[in-house]
Amino acid sequence: MAKSLSFSLIICFIFGLVPGIWAQQQSPLTFTDARKLTLIGKAWNDGPFYHRLDTAAYPAIPRNVKYLATNSAGLAISFKTNSSKITAKWCTSRRVPGDNMTGIAFEGMDLYIRRDQRWQYAGVARPKTHDCSDAVIVEQMASGEKTCLLFLPTYDETISLEIGVDSGATLVPGGNPFRKNILVYGSSIVQGASASRPGLAYPARISRETGYNFINLGFSGNGKMEPEVANMIAPLPMDAFILDCVPNPSAEEVLARTANLVNTIRKFHPKVPIIAIESVAREKGNFDQDVAARVAQKNGYFKQEIEKLQKRDSNLYLISADGLLGDDQEGTTDGIHPNDLGFDRMLQKIRPVILKIFARYGI
Amino acid sequence: MAKSLSFSLIICFIFGLVPGIWAQQQSPLTFTDARKLTLIGKAWNDGPFYHRLDTAAYPAIPRNVKYLATNSAGLAISFKTNSSKITAKWCTSRRVPGDNMTGIAFEGMDLYIRRDQRWQYAGVARPKTHDCSDAVIVEQMASGEKTCLLFLPTYDETISLEIGVDSGATLVPGGNPFRKNILVYGSSIVQGASASRPGLAYPARISRETGYNFINLGFSGNGKMEPEVANMIAPLPMDAFILDCVPNPSAEEVLARTANLVNTIRKFHPKVPIIAIESVAREKGNFDQDVAARVAQKNGYFKQEIEKLQKRDSNLYLISADGLLGDDQEGTTDGIHPNDLGFDRMLQKIRPVILKIFARYGI
Numbered sequence: 058m059a060k061s062l063s064f065s066l067i068i069c070f071i072f073g074l075v076p077g078i079w080a081q082q083q084s085p086l087t088f089t090d091a092r093k094l095t096l097i098g099k100a101w102n103d104g105p106f107y108h109r110l111d112t113a114a115y116p117a118i119p120r121n122v123k124y125l126a127t128n129s130a131g132l133a134i135s136f137k138t139n140s141s142k143i144t145a146k147w148c149t150s151r152r153v154p155g156d157n158m159t160g161i162a163f164e165g166m167d168l169y170i171r172r173d174q175r176w177q178y179a180g181v182a183r184p185k186t187h188d189c190s191d192a193v194i195v196e197q198m199a200s201g202e203k204t205c206l207l208f209l210p211t212y213d214e215t216i217s218l219e220i221g222v223d224s225g226a227t228l229v230p231g232g233n234p235f236r237k238n239i240l241v242y243g244s245s246i247v248q249g250a251s252a253s254r255p256g257l258a259y260p261a262r263i264s265r266e267t268g269y270n271f272i273n274l275g276f277s278g279n280g281k282m283e284p285e286v287a288n289m290i291a292p293l294p295m296d297a298f299i300l301d302c303v304p305n306p307s308a309e310e311v312l313a314r315t316a317n318l319v320n321t322i323r324k325f326h327p328k329v330p331i332i333a334i335e336s337v338a339r340e341k342g343n344f345d346q347d348v349a350a351r352v353a354q355k356n357g358y359f360k361q362e363i364e365k366l367q368k369r370d371s372n373l374y375l376i377s378a379d380g381l382l383g384d385d386q387e388g389t390t391d392g393i394h395p396n397d398l399g400f401d402r403m404l405q406k407i408r409p410v411i412l413k414i415f416a417r418y419g420i
Numbered sequence: 421m422a423k424s425l426s427f428s429l430i431i432c433f434i435f436g437l438v439p440g441i442w443a444q445q446q447s448p449l450t451f452t453d454a455r456k457l458t459l460i461g462k463a464w465n466d467g468p469f470y471h472r473l474d475t476a477a478y479p480a481i482p483r484n485v486k487y488l489a490t491n492s493a494g495l496a497i498s499f500k501t502n503s504s505k506i507t508a509k510w511c512t513s514r515r516v517p518g519d520n521m522t523g524i525a526f527e528g529m530d531l532y533i534r535r536d537q538r539w540q541y542a543g544v545a546r547p548k549t550h551d552c553s554d555a556v557i558v559e560q561m562a563s564g565e566k567t568c569l570l571f572l573p574t575y576d577e578t579i580s581l582e583i584g585v586d587s588g589a590t591l592v593p594g595g596n597p598f599r600k601n602i603l604v605y606g607s608s609i610v611q612g613a614s615a616s617r618p619g620l621a622y623p624a625r626i627s628r629e630t631g632y633n634f635i636n637l638g639f640s641g642n643g644k645m646e647p648e649v650a651n652m653i654a655p656l657p658m659d660a661f662i663l664d665c666v667p668n669p670s671a672e673e674v675l676a677r678t679a680n681l682v683n684t685i686r687k688f689h690p691k692v693p694i695i696a697i698e699s700v701a702r703e704k705g706n707f708d709q710d711v712a713a714r715v716a717q718k719n720g721y722f723k724q725e726i727e728k729l730q731k732r733d734s735n736l737y738l739i740s741a742d743g744l745l746g747d748d749q750e751g752t753t754d755g756i757h758p759n760d761l762g763f764d765r766m767l768q769k770i771r772p773v774i775l776k777i778f779a780r781y782g783i
Contacts, residue, residue, distance in 0.1 A: 154523075155523070156522060156523030156524050156528060156546045156547055157522055157523070157524055157546070157616075158522060159519060159520055159521060159522055159614065159753060160517075160518070160519030160520070161519050161520055161753060161754060165519060170706075170707055175748075177706050177707075177749050178703050178706055178749040178750065178752070178755065179706060179707045180704060180707070180708070180755055181753075181754045181755060183519045183520070183754065184519050195704075195707050195708055196708060196710075197708045197709050197710040197711070198707045198708065198709065199707075199709060203707075251522065251616060253520075253614060253616070253752075253753035253759040253760075254753060254754070254759075257750060257759070262750070340541050341543060341558075343533075343540055343541055343542060344533055344540075344542045344543070344558050344561045344562075344566075345543070345558055345559060345560045345561065346560050346561065346562060347559075347560040348560070385538075386540050386541040387541065387620060387625070387760070387764075388760075389541070390522060390524060390544075390616035390617060390760075391524060391544050391546065391617070392541065392543055392544060396616040396620070396759070396760040396761075397616075397750070397751075397753075397759040397760045397761040397762075398759075398760040398761045398763075398764045399760075400761075401750075401761045401764075
């Protein structure tokens, strides 16, 4: 009898206590579908929510470009909350990262919070699987409202996303913190390879640092200036265009397509600044003479074509490849894609040039 | 009959031609077991070839440290060849990279070649699977002998490695290009997370840049200054010690173990410089107040312990955490581990301090 009573007491104690501990450790959260918040970084808002482009509207563009437009590179969710904790549940496709990217960059997310007039890193959403994951992004924050930007996966399709905050906390759509629209068209480097997390892809970084809205139309391996792609991007309502699209096309394609791309944009935007950037050095070509010769030839053709156009187009600019990745050859992950050090060096070089040009146009 | 002759001719043509094309495309290679070449980066040469330590000699060290000593972080193969192409076949364990590392850093390799008095990036060995892979690292090189360093996987065990060069090319062991022996003891950050490739782990980078032989004893999550580990590293024949081991132990462990680690080293090395480094900022603590407080407490205890010891030890130095990762909070992959930009900033700060100290000792 005494034994049975003790046993009952123990059971009551355990069942009484455990939920208490549980509640303390796992404070209840409220989840909100991110589609109810503000999506930024899209060229315009048609089509599936987390796709960069409504590819159904462009039947003629190449298959690979269509696919890559479903990757959420450069997209971010803007929101405000007074929660002490921010979490996420999200699903991507089942694709797995390539050997030159982190899982966080490929299918994870990173959060920035505005403080002291700057966007500051707050946390990452680390993927646990290759499809659906949940993660605490940041917790134990001081009280007060936080203005947040959550950068979405750069190389995978974002299928769904819910943001979790403390029960009872506010969670409301934010504004678009970036002004004007600057399209960056290019390759995997623009899309974000090999930044270590989404917010370090160079269009995202330059947006946060300058306040301009750089829109990521980097198509990994497929930024080839096809006429159909030129037709797609040219009418977009942009204040400037950055063309960082030498890495993917062949030398012959650079020669054949550069003028058409610029001229197609000019039909819709007679006077906006177009800033062409030569291909970064392929460090793969430090010793591989064929690679070095191929990059030099492509940059040569690109420069030649841009310079021809510049004779009758005073709003067309060229940034040379010199020093874009520094001079110690440590700025890439794989001899092709900048690592975060390489991207930082690119930014140090192109940011002042771009800002000077924008100032000239009152952008 | 005519039909049969034609068919035979076609067959002969195909079987005659294909091997010719094959030979042209796939020039024949000769493979050499890397164990016949020169392994550098080991504290000393006992034990399994690709393990950093002969853990059988240290039965008392913690299980996790033993396991991590099998990871080939900081090891490199030194060789010379006049081949135009360098390839590798290698096997690692079946482990898969974590979400904060690239496959190349985790289980791949990168090659440097000496040119113009510098080590220059030449190529990567990209893993195709999580166990055995083969890869062309660099090809189409100019003629002449190349002095090579191939950095091994930082986070996986290297089980076997063969290096392939053009048939008929030379392939001979190289020397150890680095002088003196500087042990770097620490955490995942020392081991190499999250450099984008093995040669960008900071001990490897500082070796190439200074010519000193920095030896990587970073143990991911397990650089905790246990007395057994202090006993293991203290007798090693080193010219200096770098202690970058605040990130992993708890604050209480930092308090309890720092003096013992230094004192144990001092029993074997009464006068060599010991350079202690505070923990880099955890950017995870930008908004997470608990993380920020914990790192501050650990660095506070470490500083306090080192400063106490410095009163009677003039060969003990402390590098503070200030500015180690810069001030824009973009220097980590996940709020914990430096990315290549963060590592570059660490190097810019610690390299001149270390070199100044070494000069004082004639190292």
